[in-house]
Amino acid sequence: MRLVVARCSAHYTGRLSAHLPLATRLIVVKADGSVLLHSDGGSYKPLNWMSPPCAMAVTAPDDAALERGVTQVWAVQHAKSDDRLEIELHEIHHDSAHDLGIDPGLVKDGVEAHLQAMLAAQIELVGSGHTLVRREYPTAIGPVDILARDASGAAVAIEIKRRGDIDGVEQLTRYLELLNRDPHLAPVRGVFAAQEIKPQARVLATDRGISCLVLDYDAMRGVDDVDSRLF
Amino acid sequence: MRLVVARCSAHYTGRLSAHLPLATRLIVVKADGSVLLHSDGGSYKPLNWMSPPCAMAVTAPDDAALERGVTQVWAVQHAKSDDRLEIELHEIHHDSAHDLGIDPGLVKDGVEAHLQAMLAAQIELVGSGHTLVRREYPTAIGPVDILARDASGAAVAIEIKRRGDIDGVEQLTRYLELLNRDPHLAPVRGVFAAQEIKPQARVLATDRGISCLVLDYDAMRGVDDVDSRLF
DNA sequence: TTATTTATGTCGCTT
DNA sequence: AAGCGACGTAAATAA
Numbered sequence: 136m137r138l139v140v141a142r143c144s145a146h147y148t149g150r151l152s153a154h155l156p157l158a159t160r161l162i163v164v165k166a167d168g169s170v171l172l173h174s175d176g177g178s179y180k181p182l183n184w185m186s187p188p189c190a191m192a193v194t195a196p197d198d199a200a201l202e203r204g205v206t207q208v209w210a211v212q213h214a215k216s217d218d219r220l221e222i223e224l225h226e227i228h229h230d231s232a233h234d235l236g237i238d239p240g241l242v243k244d245g246v247e248a249h250l251q252a253m254l255a256a257q258i259e260l261v262g263s264g265h266t267l268v269r270r271e272y273p274t275a276i277g278p279v280d281i282l283a284r285d286a287s288g289a290a291v292a293i294e295i296k297r298r299g300d301i302d303g304v305e306q307l308t309r310y311l312e313l314l315n316r317d318p319h320l321a322p323v324r325g326v327f328a329a330q331e332i333k334p335q336a337r338v339l340a341t342d343r344g345i346s347c348l349v350l351d352y353d354a355m356r357g358v359d360d361v362d363s364r365l366f
Numbered sequence: 367m368r369l370v371v372a373r374c375s376a377h378y379t380g381r382l383s384a385h386l387p388l389a390t391r392l393i394v395v396k397a398d399g400s401v402l403l404h405s406d407g408g409s410y411k412p413l414n415w416m417s418p419p420c421a422m423a424v425t426a427p428d429d430a431a432l433e434r435g436v437t438q439v440w441a442v443q444h445a446k447s448d449d450r451l452e453i454e455l456h457e458i459h460h461d462s463a464h465d466l467g468i469d470p471g472l473v474k475d476g477v478e479a480h481l482q483a484m485l486a487a488q489i490e491l492v493g494s495g496h497t498l499v500r501r502e503y504p505t506a507i508g509p510v511d512i513l514a515r516d517a518s519g520a521a522v523a524i525e526i527k528r529r530g531d532i533d534g535v536e537q538l539t540r541y542l543e544l545l546n547r548d549p550h551l552a553p554v555r556g557v558f559a560a561q562e563i564k565p566q567a568r569v570l571a572t573d574r575g576i577s578c579l580v581l582d583y584d585a586m587r588g589v590d591d592v593d594s595r596l597f
Numbered sequence: 598t599t600a601t602t603t604a605t606g607t608c609g610c611t612t
Numbered sequence: 613a614a615g616c617g618a619c620g621t622a623a624a625t626a627a
Contacts, residue, residue: 136392138369138371140369147605149605150604150605151474151605152474152475152583153474155470155473156471156473157470158466158467158470159464159465159466159467161367161464163404165404165408166406169408169410171404173367173402174466175367175397175398175468175469176396176398176418176468176469177398177469178400178418178622178623179400179402179410180606181410182472183472184410184605185605186410186605186607216605231460231462233371233459235371235389235391235392235405235406236389236390238391238405238413239386239388240405240413241384241385241386241413241414242385242386242387243383243384243620244383244384297381297382297618297619298381382619382620408607409606409608411606411607417620417622449620529603
């Protein structure tokens, strides 16, 4: 990884054209050839970037560029598309290279799959006397997260989301419509379960007779702390 | 902006929980307090990050952490939410600070205004013999992007969008309805011009007798390369 | 302000 | 390889 802090301007052409006026910025050149151009603010998104695979060619500035004070021109060309980023460097304030090695990568926790596994193991959270039929119960338009039966034996379809918004309710509605055509299952009740349920989604669900269940991730994890075996 | 290259591990809790095992990474601390944790690959997205507003507290490692070889603990806390990123630093390979100043920001090109200016300058793209009447031709419900006359002298109203969808056709339809009430102009023909025209929009436009024109941004720019003077 | 749409989206998974 | 959906989506735009 190479880190350069320099006064520079840049021009990108690809899916759009964009220009970056002269200013001091951080340029990161990663081991895979990708380039990030960061300002000292904003979000984690660079002002300009090139995704791998791409290659950089360093060239000397032409006369007109020299006149403007350009000391180096970096032309970064994407290997497969015609995406192209050209950086004109003026004063370079910092330039260093570092060997980082490969990264073991991020381990995510608390994703939908995990919530589903925990809710399947603690299905009584949906209601006393509930029993699991199966996870990923198949339908013609895709699997329902969980199919269960309540204390009276009636089918219950459960859709799980980390964040429950309207889309999730629509999805569950489609499943319910299909499942209710199956005489072995009908009538199927719907439960929309999420760590957080948006007010709009709650209103829509309630209007359609779907009950909402807010999942407390930490509490569920506390009940079954050796959560890895759930998978 | 502070740049640190160090062997580190990290733990994020917020909308999800995530862990980053020990490895050498780039840590960027921006002037607004935001933090990026980059590996030497992947895309422009950091492995972990904290968006502003947030504040960092540097603390000494406790005994257990010392035992693991931790030399510093950085606790980055979001100002408004309970998002939190904790970084345990081991060996620090690089540490430097740079004053970048504020950034003028990215100038995106190829926007509707630019397309309009270029099409006005190259009005024959609409059809041979066409002449420009004026840009932003006023009507009671707002200005039409371009009003022109074809080779026979008949009025042509042009609506320009970067991406042409149904809304744009509806908009042009409303303009045409108004313009055709003007005896000096009627009959007014409609042209829907966009870099990309969605199939639905094309069907609707055709159905209403509006012709479609796909604009080739690069080709138009090539014809008039000193595009800045168009504004 | 909030809600909706866009994105050089990226990322991960399935067909 | 191509398509589809989720994302700590973020960012821009419209209402």
